Amino acid sequence: MAPTKQADPQTPNDRPLPQDFETALAELESLVAAMxxxxxxxxxxxxxxxxxxxxxxxxxxxxxxxxxQVKVLEGDLLRPLDPAALDDE
Structure with a gap:
Protein backbone atom coordinates (compact mmCIF):
# COMPACT_ATOMS: atom_id res chain seq x y z
CA MET A 1 0.00 0.00 0.00
CA ALA A 2 1.45 3.40 -0.99
CA PRO A 3 1.82 5.98 1.75
CA THR A 4 -0.81 8.66 1.59
CA LYS A 5 0.02 12.33 1.69
CA GLN A 6 -1.27 13.83 4.89
CA ALA A 7 -3.20 17.09 4.92
CA ASP A 8 -2.23 20.03 7.10
CA PRO A 9 -4.40 19.13 10.12
CA GLN A 10 -2.98 15.61 10.17
CA THR A 11 0.61 16.61 10.91
CA PRO A 12 0.40 20.16 12.23
CA ASN A 13 3.02 19.70 14.93
CA ASP A 14 5.69 18.52 12.47
CA ARG A 15 6.18 22.01 11.06
CA PRO A 16 7.98 24.86 12.80
CA LEU A 17 5.76 27.65 14.08
CA PRO A 18 5.48 30.68 11.82
CA GLN A 19 7.13 33.74 13.28
CA ASP A 20 4.92 36.41 11.72
CA PHE A 21 1.38 37.26 12.78
CA GLU A 22 -0.27 37.00 9.36
CA THR A 23 1.07 33.52 8.59
CA ALA A 24 0.20 32.22 12.06
CA LEU A 25 -3.32 33.65 11.82
CA ALA A 26 -3.88 32.19 8.35
CA GLU A 27 -2.80 28.74 9.52
CA LEU A 28 -4.97 29.05 12.63
CA GLU A 29 -8.00 29.97 10.51
CA SER A 30 -7.32 26.97 8.27
CA LEU A 31 -7.15 24.63 11.27
CA VAL A 32 -10.38 26.02 12.69
CA ALA A 33 -12.15 25.51 9.36
CA ALA A 34 -10.91 21.92 9.14
CA MET A 35 -12.04 21.20 12.70
CA GLN A 69 6.02 49.33 20.06
CA VAL A 70 3.03 51.65 19.67
CA LYS A 71 3.31 52.67 23.32
CA VAL A 72 6.99 53.48 22.87
CA LEU A 73 6.31 55.46 19.69
CA GLU A 74 3.41 57.37 21.22
CA GLY A 75 5.12 57.96 24.56
CA ASP A 76 2.91 59.94 26.91
CA LEU A 77 0.31 60.62 24.23
CA LEU A 78 -1.59 57.43 25.10
CA ARG A 79 -4.34 58.19 27.58
CA PRO A 80 -7.88 57.00 28.23
CA LEU A 81 -10.50 58.23 25.78
CA ASP A 82 -12.52 61.15 27.11
CA PRO A 83 -16.00 60.93 25.53
CA ALA A 84 -16.60 64.61 26.29
CA ALA A 85 -13.64 65.53 24.08
CA LEU A 86 -15.37 63.84 21.15
CA ASP A 87 -18.48 65.98 21.63
CA ASP A 88 -16.41 69.17 21.34
CA GLU A 89 -15.23 68.26 17.83
Missing part, protein backbone atom coordinates in the same frame (compact mmCIF):
# COMPACT_ATOMS: atom_id res chain seq x y z
CA UNK A 36 -15.43 22.84 12.18
CA UNK A 37 -15.94 20.72 9.07
CA UNK A 38 -16.22 17.73 11.40
CA UNK A 39 -14.51 15.26 9.09
CA UNK A 40 -11.21 14.94 10.96
CA UNK A 41 -10.65 11.80 13.04
CA UNK A 42 -10.23 12.32 16.76
CA UNK A 43 -6.42 12.11 16.81
CA UNK A 44 -6.10 14.61 13.98
CA UNK A 45 -8.55 16.94 15.71
CA UNK A 46 -6.48 16.78 18.90
CA UNK A 47 -3.27 17.48 16.97
CA UNK A 48 -4.95 20.39 15.19
CA UNK A 49 -6.18 21.72 18.53
CA UNK A 50 -2.67 21.55 20.02
CA UNK A 51 -1.25 23.33 16.98
CA UNK A 52 -4.01 25.92 17.27
CA UNK A 53 -3.06 26.65 20.86
CA UNK A 54 0.56 27.15 19.80
CA UNK A 55 -0.47 29.42 16.92
CA UNK A 56 -2.72 31.43 19.24
CA UNK A 57 0.27 32.02 21.51
CA UNK A 58 2.36 33.21 18.56
CA UNK A 59 -0.40 35.61 17.51
CA UNK A 60 -0.82 36.91 21.06
CA UNK A 61 2.93 37.46 21.43
CA UNK A 62 3.09 39.38 18.14
CA UNK A 63 0.11 41.54 19.14
CA UNK A 64 1.69 42.26 22.52
CA UNK A 65 4.95 43.24 20.83
CA UNK A 66 3.10 45.53 18.43
CA UNK A 67 1.23 47.14 21.32
CA UNK A 68 4.48 47.77 23.16
Missing amino acids: EDGTLPLEQSLAAYRRGVELTRVCQERLTQAEQ
Whole structure:
Protein backbone atom coordinates (compact mmCIF):
# COMPACT_ATOMS: atom_id res chain seq x y z
CA MET A 1 0.00 0.00 0.00
CA ALA A 2 1.45 3.40 -0.99
CA PRO A 3 1.82 5.98 1.75
CA THR A 4 -0.81 8.66 1.59
CA LYS A 5 0.02 12.33 1.69
CA GLN A 6 -1.27 13.83 4.89
CA ALA A 7 -3.20 17.09 4.92
CA ASP A 8 -2.23 20.03 7.10
CA PRO A 9 -4.40 19.13 10.12
CA GLN A 10 -2.98 15.61 10.17
CA THR A 11 0.61 16.61 10.91
CA PRO A 12 0.40 20.16 12.23
CA ASN A 13 3.02 19.70 14.93
CA ASP A 14 5.69 18.52 12.47
CA ARG A 15 6.18 22.01 11.06
CA PRO A 16 7.98 24.86 12.80
CA LEU A 17 5.76 27.65 14.08
CA PRO A 18 5.48 30.68 11.82
CA GLN A 19 7.13 33.74 13.28
CA ASP A 20 4.92 36.41 11.72
CA PHE A 21 1.38 37.26 12.78
CA GLU A 22 -0.27 37.00 9.36
CA THR A 23 1.07 33.52 8.59
CA ALA A 24 0.20 32.22 12.06
CA LEU A 25 -3.32 33.65 11.82
CA ALA A 26 -3.88 32.19 8.35
CA GLU A 27 -2.80 28.74 9.52
CA LEU A 28 -4.97 29.05 12.63
CA GLU A 29 -8.00 29.97 10.51
CA SER A 30 -7.32 26.97 8.27
CA LEU A 31 -7.15 24.63 11.27
CA VAL A 32 -10.38 26.02 12.69
CA ALA A 33 -12.15 25.51 9.36
CA ALA A 34 -10.91 21.92 9.14
CA MET A 35 -12.04 21.20 12.70
CA GLU A 36 -15.43 22.84 12.18
CA ASP A 37 -15.94 20.72 9.07
CA GLY A 38 -16.22 17.73 11.40
CA THR A 39 -14.51 15.26 9.09
CA LEU A 40 -11.21 14.94 10.96
CA PRO A 41 -10.65 11.80 13.04
CA LEU A 42 -10.23 12.32 16.76
CA GLU A 43 -6.42 12.11 16.81
CA GLN A 44 -6.10 14.61 13.98
CA SER A 45 -8.55 16.94 15.71
CA LEU A 46 -6.48 16.78 18.90
CA ALA A 47 -3.27 17.48 16.97
CA ALA A 48 -4.95 20.39 15.19
CA TYR A 49 -6.18 21.72 18.53
CA ARG A 50 -2.67 21.55 20.02
CA ARG A 51 -1.25 23.33 16.98
CA GLY A 52 -4.01 25.92 17.27
CA VAL A 53 -3.06 26.65 20.86
CA GLU A 54 0.56 27.15 19.80
CA LEU A 55 -0.47 29.42 16.92
CA THR A 56 -2.72 31.43 19.24
CA ARG A 57 0.27 32.02 21.51
CA VAL A 58 2.36 33.21 18.56
CA CYS A 59 -0.40 35.61 17.51
CA GLN A 60 -0.82 36.91 21.06
CA GLU A 61 2.93 37.46 21.43
CA ARG A 62 3.09 39.38 18.14
CA LEU A 63 0.11 41.54 19.14
CA THR A 64 1.69 42.26 22.52
CA GLN A 65 4.95 43.24 20.83
CA ALA A 66 3.10 45.53 18.43
CA GLU A 67 1.23 47.14 21.32
CA GLN A 68 4.48 47.77 23.16
CA GLN A 69 6.02 49.33 20.06
CA VAL A 70 3.03 51.65 19.67
CA LYS A 71 3.31 52.67 23.32
CA VAL A 72 6.99 53.48 22.87
CA LEU A 73 6.31 55.46 19.69
CA GLU A 74 3.41 57.37 21.22
CA GLY A 75 5.12 57.96 24.56
CA ASP A 76 2.91 59.94 26.91
CA LEU A 77 0.31 60.62 24.23
CA LEU A 78 -1.59 57.43 25.10
CA ARG A 79 -4.34 58.19 27.58
CA PRO A 80 -7.88 57.00 28.23
CA LEU A 81 -10.50 58.23 25.78
CA ASP A 82 -12.52 61.15 27.11
CA PRO A 83 -16.00 60.93 25.53
CA ALA A 84 -16.60 64.61 26.29
CA ALA A 85 -13.64 65.53 24.08
CA LEU A 86 -15.37 63.84 21.15
CA ASP A 87 -18.48 65.98 21.63
CA ASP A 88 -16.41 69.17 21.34
CA GLU A 89 -15.23 68.26 17.83
